[in-house]
Amino acid sequence: MIDVRRLGVLRAVAEHGSFNRAATALRLTPSAVSQQVAALERGLGTAVVERSTRGVRLTEAGQLLVEAATAVAAELRHAQEQIGRLGAARPRLTLATFTSGGRHLLPAALTRFAADHPEVELRILEREPEDSLPMVREGVADLALAYHFDGPLPVLPGDRSGLDWTPLMDDPLSVVLPDGHRLAGREALDLAELAEERWVLGCLKTETFLRRYAAVAGFELRVAGSTTDYFFARTLVAAGVGVSLVPSVALDPVLPGTRVVPVVAPRPARHFGIAVARGRRPSPYAESLAALLREGAAAGGRGVRG
DSSP, X not given: OOOHHHHHHHHHHHXXXXXXXXXXXXXXOHHHHHHHHHHHHHHHTSOSEEEETTEEEEOHHHHHHHHHHHHHHHHHHHHHHHHHHHXXXXXXXXXXXXXXXXXXXXXXXXXXXXXXXXXOEEEEEEOOHHHHHHHHHTTSSSEEEEEEESSSOSSOTTOSSSEEEEEEEEEEEEXXXXXXXXXXXXXXXXXXXXXXXXXXXXXXXXXHHHHHHHHHHTOOOEEEEEOSOHHHHHHHHHTTSOEEEEEGGGOOSOOTTEEEEEBOSSOOEEEEEEEEETTSOOOHHHHXXXXXXXXXXXXXXXXXXX
């Protein structure tokens, strides 16, 4: 039988890259950490780390154990959350969501959910996908409304993420230009036509996408402003600071002084979806809210975007 505490020590070694740093994080001595790992190896009959002057590296067996340790830690945390809920006066449901998707899809879904389940205490946490997906995996959130840009899904069928992903809707991107811009009258634009422009960024992931595109198209991305709010980015465009790339759900309300021009096909997009924990007994409340989100996405959201 594998000792769960030793798995936790190995996980800390993998995370910190050395026995010394893992010991500091665990408030143990390096010798104690080394002994725990050695005991784990004796019990398994195989090495889990390779030691060198530069630190430690996991063997294949060690990597499998760390994945198992992560899953075990997530299940224990989820169980603790569930036990805490048993003593609560009302059942709780926690949803992690990114801002623009939440503003687009949640108002209608939550209104109906509250009417159908008045007994449930809702908790909504604003988080980007890199934070919300681990929260679901670890049992901190019951489900996440998340997104990814064109490219691999954040959760792949059969992967070891511990999550299942249900696609909801596509959110195509458009260029936002100031009134009077030489290209403001176009019906569609290739991003390469804006190679000489200065850009105002509405989120870090938009910046990542644009930098990747610029590298492929052979031009250098010139950034005039960086924000974490698409509406603020559009106000900077209206002020003549630069141009911006904005998802469809973040284009309302219409902002005077700007023009919106779609990007030519194949049009880049964000892809919305719901993430839930794989292999756990599904919460009926989470299933109910997920169904309402799917229905809302199919109907085009709440009609008020932001």
